[in-house]
Amino acid sequence: MITEIGNFLLSISASLSLCIFLSLFLKKTISNEVRFLFCKIASHIITFLIFISFVLLSYAFLTDDFSLRYVANNSNVSLENIYKFSAVWGAHEGSILLWVFVLSIWSSCIVLFSSSIPKVIVSDMLSIMGILLLFFLIFILFSSNPFDRIFPIPINGRDLNPLLQDPGLIIHPPMLYIGYVGTSVPFVFAISILLNENIKLEWISWLRKWVISSWMFLTIGISLGSWWAYHELGWGGWWFWDPVENASFMPWLAITALLHSLIVSEKRGIFISWSILLAILTFSLSLLGTFLVRSGILVSVHAFANDPERGMYILIFLSLIIGLSLGLYFIKSRSLIFEKEYTVSSKEFILLLNNLFLTITTFAILLGTLYPLITSSLNLGKISVGAPYFNFIFSALMLPIVFLMSPAIYSTWKKTNYSKLTKKLLTFLFYSIVITYIFMNFYFKSDIFIVYLAMSLAFFTIISSVAKLLLILKNSNNKKIISNIFSIPSSMLSNLLAHIGIGILIIGITLSNYYSIQKEVAMQQNSQILVKDITIKFVDVKNKISKNYTSQVGVFDAYINNDYFISFFPEKRTYNIQKNIMTEAAINSTLLRDIYVALGENLSNDTWVVRIYYKPYIQLLWYGVLLMILGGLFGIFGRNKLEKKLNNDS
């Protein structure tokens, strides 16, 4: 039954999406009101239908309905319920269904929150959404159908990939997808602006919130992935420049650039044409990411079982979308070019540089990710581009971006008082160098130049942002500090929080990268090892039996100055069905450091290979990201001046 209902719902949704798209061509014949009403209702119906099919699939998983091939391949009776549910998006078919589901939610959101945009623009946006929905629905129905049957019906399923049986991975894909797919909103906006050859600055401030939302979810999704890799992969890294990571990082960089160029477009009415182009590129990169992950051409932890024909289908769609929208852009964008005067010291110019560097960074990562794929598909040899390339190019390009954050905060539109600006910034720069110097000498007694550079820049950003916050608080009339915080314009608060977050993130990355202590040793039971000031003693290995895996649990006691303070229980799990082995690291975190213990192989009876890491300040990484997300939340939910003014007027 589920198969029929599921297919039926998806087919209806596909036909409705087609109708919404076709309504674009009836613009002249039917009235705006009627078309808007149709698009609006049809979009909601599609969302509802896809939601139901999503619920059906979840139901099939929770009730162990192995008559569905997808369920049989990715679940098992002994799987915990929460993982049965997350298995819905644990493999290809289900994750594409999630993609479409999220896309339909975004289009419904456009309907719900676009009262300030003319109906004709919104209808056009929904029509473009329609063609995107149609494509993915056809893709599901014809080549990745999660409702396909299997015969004979197996008694038990093949289990969810154990790698995915982790709390971090329950929400990582949905968050990432919300962000990924969210880039469709600026895309459809850009296309309908090009179709109508008309734009108003209020629309841009409306668009900015959507861009911030998508940016925020991408940030959450990517950082959850990192967090998971750190805890689950068992070698203490959190970013590997894996092509799939890059696939999510490129849209993030592009949308970050878009976020900044939209500020200029909104405030000054320039860079509009560029913003439109960036919106198109961002969505194209999202689609490219989907293609890379789902086509099976990648060598990556994310590349599970894949099918090259599916890749072809996405590739064709990808080329069509990019080709058509860029074509439209080059024909129509001339009408959107406005020029206004601004000087080299203006905020416009600094944001222009920000965009330039972010775009180059995106391009550099794109090159490193695609080049090996292109050479191998053209039989020009099998090449890979190593992490050193990405590390080098990314750090080199991030330095100017981070450096520019402080001038961007203090500069003003059109023209900035140059001497005042430099005086202020030089003071901050001086403080940050002093702080870096004291900190580094006191704590690490090290003289690595690049660390000093990165730390000074991070402190420069943090000090400038905090000083700006204090300045605003001092200048506002209200005496109570709490109400003062709420009186800061939310766009400013969101901007400062996110930039402080970046500063903290950089400190975390730099210190944990350069001053980690890593020990990989063969340890006998009852032997001990000294890491920094901590003595770690290998006590025992115990066997543990769980519902769907058995594991060996190491027991390690840690001492500081002969005083016991904590035990570690790293695990080596063997999953019953797929016979996979998984490493679960044991981590003890404080703000100052993480101690990371993981079990390697069993060499002989009582000797194990053990991995022990001491990572200073790595927690700052997650705190930095949290601040960035908080900044995003203020950006979305805070009301900006323009809206306040509009509300006061009405």
Next chain:
Amino acid sequence: MIKITKKSKKRIIRISIFFFAISSFSALLIYAFSKNMVYFYTPSQVIEKEAPLEKFIRVGGMVKKGSVLRSNNNLKISFKIYDLEQQINVMYEGILPDLFAEGQGVVMTGRLINSNTFIADEVLAKHDENYMPPEVADMMKDANGELYKK
């Protein structure tokens, strides 16, 4: 003489700054790129001396059954990998990935010290018993394109 207005002068300066930035970053990019390209070789190519010695490369193949030797008290390990025609020795010191096993596909980065010995810095094996790295899958296909299995 062509008269240069203030506006067009500004534009010329702007465009030249832009091009300067683009070209210097392209140079940086190409430099970093060419230094970090890592080529992949099969055991046959290694034996036939197609792969350079003492250079950072990637090598992949199937781990030969019964060839894995490891020390009892340190992390040194040696094994053989093979493709359809040839086999080479691999030496490694460190922790192997969870799914490293005899008879499985493996891809490594490291360098060759002679035409049949590879010193691995990093060993990659995937978290799936059915998975074979694409490079290895390619080389294990015979003339008919059928996957070769022992």
